[in-house]
Amino acid sequence: MSELFLENINIINQRWPQIAKEITLEAVSEFDAVLVTGKNQTISVNGIQLSSRHNRMAEAQLYIDQLDTNCNTVTLYGVGMGDVPSLLIDINNLESIDIAPLNLSIFALLLTYTDQREWLSDSRVNLIQPEQYQLAENYLAIAADLVLADEQNSVIRDFLVMENNREFINSIHLANDREIEEIHKLNFEALNRDPSADHIKLHVKTNTKASIIASGPTLETHYEALKKQRNLPPQERPIMIAVDTALIALTSQGITPDIVVTLDKNITLQHFPAKLPSDTSLVYFPNSNPDVINNWKGKKFNAYSNRPIFDECNKNSPKIRLYTNGSVIHPTVDLAVQLGLQEISLYGCDFSYPHNKTHAYWQDGVLGPSINLKKNHWVLNGHNQRVPTDLNFRAYLRYLEIYILAKPEIKFYQLSKLGAKIAGTHYRD
Incomplete structure (x- = not known):
């Protein structure tokens, strides 16, 4: 175990001992994980980058800009490189920040090579195992984590992907409605x-x-x-x-x-x-x-x-x-x-x-x-x-x-x- 992992997991063990136990059981060596460098550095897991390699913080801000400015709670599905939670704790009106890793093995990998202590120590942050059949009212979802979600979180992954595609699907339905009206006349x-x-x-x-x-x-x-x-x-x-x-x-x-x-x-x-x-x-x-x-x-x-x-x-x-x-x-x-x-x-x-x-x-x-x-x-x-x-x-x-x-x-x-x-x-x- 790396020194970074021990420092990260020590905080998790103090605050969420059951999750810490589960993380330490995960095998990180099974992944094809490499460091990718552009203007910034990120980790690529099985060919999927956990974040942008060009401007990680700008990408993280794009996620956060999706939030209702009046909300005081948020659930983050996935962690990425930890950039989004690091920006979330800077938002003063947020009273509760639930973080739901969608793949504990990848989270363990992140903890091994990066320092996540600042947001892990914030009193408003809570690491959770997400509900599988119910989306949080206010949430953000990291794209890479949706692709890399594990078996345990495959259901909530599907609902998040469905919600991401809702606007596109609704636009298809509008076109289909016109077709339905024409066929309805025939029937x-x-x-x-x-x-x-x-x-x-x-x-x-x-x-x-x-x-x-x-x-x-x-x-x-x-x-x-x-x-x-x-x-x-x-x-x-x-x-x-x-x-x-x-x-x-x-x-x-x-x-x-x-x-x-x-x-x-x-x-x-x-x-x-x-x-x-x-x-x-x-x-x-x-x-x-x-x-x-x-x-x-x-x-x-x-x-x-x-x-x-x-x-x-x-x-x-x-x-x-x-x-x-x-x-x-x-x-x-x-x-x-x-x-x-x-x-x-x-x-x-x-x-x-x-x-x-x-x-x-x-x-x-x-x-x-x-x-x-x-x-x-x-x-x-x-x-x-x-x-x-x-x-x-x-x-x-x-x-x-x-x-x-x-x-x-x-x-x-x-x-x-x-x-x-x-x-x-x-x-x-």
Whole structure:
């Protein structure tokens, strides 16, 4: 241990003994860490600089300028090179400064080679392990630390990244709203003709279990189990609800779900089997593809998402409102809950690329993502191992977790440990 580390850790041990204990257990030798010199010096960890090498303090000030000038508390996610906390303690009106390292190994590395004693000694500073599913009211997040976050902080990392991208995502929604209005006009007659999806309750009867089937790669390992499930007497088997892109995978194996949910205009007839099942109900939205709706052979029901754009539509023609947040899996799960189903098993809900594939059945790249493109993002699977994914899949996962954690009265199960671990669920063989 370096002399600097001992001096830094001595302060931490006096103030936060449990965190000090955890830091001393971290291995810093596993990193590819080098000193990088420009006008200033910084540390590069696995190719990611912890700060600017040209003007560290100017960069730190850019972070601080994001704060509301009237706030008296702040949480800093990540530490960088320690420049931001060193400037924060100079702000007199700050009464509380919470510092949340997102990777204790990197923090230990920083303590080994740099002097952080000034801000560590400030009475307003508190080192914390952050809440994973709740962002602080006033916060700053160091970009490098988001990239280098460890497994323990992968959830809060995802929420911070999602929040950083919120303005861009909202701008896309504004453009999509105009497209939705145009497709809504094409689907106007069907929306008025077909009943709201809550009428499916008449068909659910006394069943309390549901199998929710997405098109993740692990679905392929459950075909035989789903066949057996489908062959049970109707009063014994779970209601089988599939997302649109999973239908062709299921029918290729002789499995016919009770309900299919489709949300996106970009999911066309080419994404469905040539022979559409006549005994499967379709749940669609105003922005679903008109050709899919018009050519469906079975019963058809509709719904609105919970987005404000549909508030006026709902006043004029009330429909069930389903939770949506980027993925068709969200309204599919919410539909099961609103139908009164109390036990929900998730098949193929992987939010990642196990088996070196993006989807069950589909050829690589047909549905957009390709396993051949470099995957810089990851989530933890049921074995607490990192599995590759894309940024949007991470967001879909976290929004589903928020939903599930808000429904403690519902039992949620996952059927595979190879896909992303979903908080609030239990594993079932």
